[in-house]
Amino acid sequence: MERGLYDEDHEAFRAVVRTFVKREVEPCLQKWEEERLVDRALWRAASRQGLIGLAVPEEYGGGGQGDIRFRAVMMEELAAVGAASVQLGISLTEDIAMPYFLELATAQQKRRWLPGLAAGELISAIAMTEPDAGSDLRGMRTTAVRDGDHWLINGAKTFITNGFQADVVIVAARTDPAAGSHGISLFVVEAGTPGFSRGRKLEKIGLHGQDTAELFFHDARVPVDHLLGQEGSGLRHLMERLPRERLSIAMGAQAAAEAAFAWTLDYVKQRKAFGRPVAAFQSTAFTLAELRTALDVSQAYLDRAMLALNGGTLTAQDAAKAKWWATDLQHRVTDRGVQLHGGYGYMTEYPIARAFVDSRVQSIYGGTNEIMKEIISRQLIDG
Template sequence: MGKYRFETEEHELFRSTIRKFLENEIEPYYEEWERNRIIPREIWKKFGEMGFLCPHVEEQYGGLGLDFSYSTIILEELERIGTSLIGIGLHSDIVVPYIESYGTSNQKSKWLPGCVSGNFITAIAMTEPGAGSDLANLKTTAIPNRDHYVVNGQKTFITNGIHADLVLVAVKTDPDAKHGGISLLMIEEGMEGFSRGKKLDKVGLHAQDTAELYFEDCKVPKENLIGVEGEGFKYLMEKLQQERLVVAIGAQVAAEDMLEMTLDYVKSREAFGRSISSFQNTKFKLAEIATQVELGHSFIESLIEDHINGKDIVTRVSMAKYWLTETAKNISSECMQLHGGYGYMEDYKIARRYRDIPVAAIYAGTNEIMKTIIAKNMGI
C-alpha cells in the first residue's frame, strides 16, 4: 500500500500498532471464523481496549478525538486481513457518526462510551425485502403512541445483524409522505417486538454476520428518536458520503492486495520451464492492474483529504465507489486467472477475494445508483 501525503509519524506509529494487533489477534483466527460463519463477539472488546473503535468520538465519551485520517488507517488494515471485518468499519464510521451528529447529549452519554469500548455493537437498517435503494418507499412504520412509537416492518441484508445491540432503523413516521416521512430510530436489543432471523448465508463475507430483522408492534421510547422527526432522509443523505468513501477505500486496498499476492505468485511459479512472470500476457495484465491501482490510490487520497477538510465530495465519491469497486471486481477475475487452477482453491487468498469483492458494487447504494447521482450532478 502506498503512503498517503497526509500521513505523519503519528499516523505511521498508529498503523504499525494496529497492524501488529491484527497480525497477533485476528489474522491467525480469521479462516476459522470464515468456516464458523461468525466473528466472536469478544473480539469487539479487544478492538475497544486498543482504541480502534470509533477513534473520532470525543474524549468525554471515551474516544480519542481523532480525525478521519486515523479511521482510514484502521479501515485499510482491516481490509488487508479480509473483507469480513467490514462490520467494524460500519460500526465506527457509518453508524456511530449519526449519534455524534444528531444525537442528544443524553443519547451520546448513554450509547457512545459502549460503542467505543465494544460493549455495544451497532447496525444500520435501511434495506427491506421490497425496497433497497428506493428509500422513499420504505414500508417499515413507526406510529406515535403517547410516549413511544409502535414499529412494524422487516429489514434485510443487515450487516452486524446478529451481534447488534443498537440498530439505527429508517422508518416511516408519516406513512403517507415520501422522503419527508422518514425518521431514524435507535432500536435496542431486548425491546419488546424486536427479533432477528438466522444469519444469512452469503456467497462471500462468510464471517460477517448479516441478518433479517423483524419488528412486530415493537415499542420504542420517543427518546430513541435520532434528531428531528421527518428529517431522516436528510440525515441519511448527509452521511452517505462517508459510507461510500469507506466502501471505496476497501475496494482500493483489496485491489492493492491482489496485485501484491499475484506478483508474488507469478514470480515463484513456473510453466514450460520458465517463470510465469516472463510471459508477455502476464506482464501486460499486471502492468494494466498496476496502472489501475496507482490511479485508484491517487483518486482515493484526494477524496480522503477533501473529506477531512469538510468539502462536498458527493459526486466524486460516487465516482470512486462505482469505479473502484468495478475495478476491484475485474482485478479479482484477472488475478484468479493468473493463479491458474490454484486460484480456485480456498487455500489461496485470491479465491476469497474473488467471492468477497462483488457485493461492494451492490451495498452502500448500487453502482447503478452511483451513476444516477453522477449524471444528476452533471445536469443530465
C-alpha cells in the same frame, strides 16, 4: 510514487494495527468463516488498543480523532491478511453508524450509547434496506406510530450488516405515510426491545465471517427519546451521511484490491510454466502493468477524496465516483488475480479465491454502482 497522505502519527498507528491484526485477527479468520460470525470480543480487544471509537470525543471514552486517514490505515492492514469480514463489521460501526450518533444524538443519547460503542461493548448496525426496497429508500414500508411515550415500529429489514449480534440498530421508518420523503424518521432500537426480533444469519456467497441478518418489528415499543435527529427528516439525515459511507466502501475496495495485487504479483514471480516464471510472459507482465497503473490512479483520487472529507467538502457526486470506480477496480483486480493463479486461484485455501467472492457485493451495497452513475449523471445533466 510517494503518496504523501500519511504522517508519522498514521504510521505509528499502523504499527499498532499490524501487531493487533497478527495477534487477534489472523489466528481466528478460519474459525470466524466457519461460524459465520466474528467474535464480539474482537471489538473489545480493538478498543483496548485504541483502534475503534476513534472519532468519539474523549469525554465519552473515545480517541477524539476524526481524521479518516486512520481508518484507511486500519483497512489496509486488515485487507493485507484477507480479513474482509472483520473489516466490514468494524467499518459498519466506525464509518457508517457512528456519524449518526456523533452528529444527530442529543446529549442524553450520547451519554447512553457513545461510551459503550467506544469501549467495544456495543456493536451497531443500520437498518435501511427492506425486502422490497433496496437502493430506493423512498420505497420503504416500515412504519412507526406514536403511542403515548413510545413509538410502535412495524416492518422488516434485510441484508443488515452486524444485524445478528448488534446491540443498537439505527432503524429508518415512516412516521407520516402521507408526507412522502418528508415522512421518514430514524430510531435507535436496542437489543431486547419488546417486539424486535432477528431472523437467521443469511447465507452469502462471500464474506462468510460477517453476520448479515433479517430484522423484524412487530409493534416494537421504542421510547420516544430514542428518536434520532428530527422527526420527518430521516431521509435527509441518511442522504447527508451516505457520501462518507460510500467513500468508506471505496477505501475498503482499494485496500482489498491492493492486497489482491500483491498476492498475485508474488505468486507469478514464483510460479513457473514452461521453465520460466509466469511473470516473465508478456501477457502476464502487461496485465500487471495495467493493474498497477489503475490502482495508482485510483488511489490518487481516493487520497484527494479523504482529504476533502476531512475538510468537510466531499460532495455526494465525488463520493459516488469513488465508490463505483474503486469497487469496479476491485472486481477487475481480483478476477485477473484468480486467472493468473491458474487452477490454484479457484482453491479457497488461497486468499485470492476468498477475495474474489468477498468482493462481489461491493458494487451492490451502499447503493448499487448503477445508482452511483445516476447520481453523477444527474448533476451533469441537471446542473
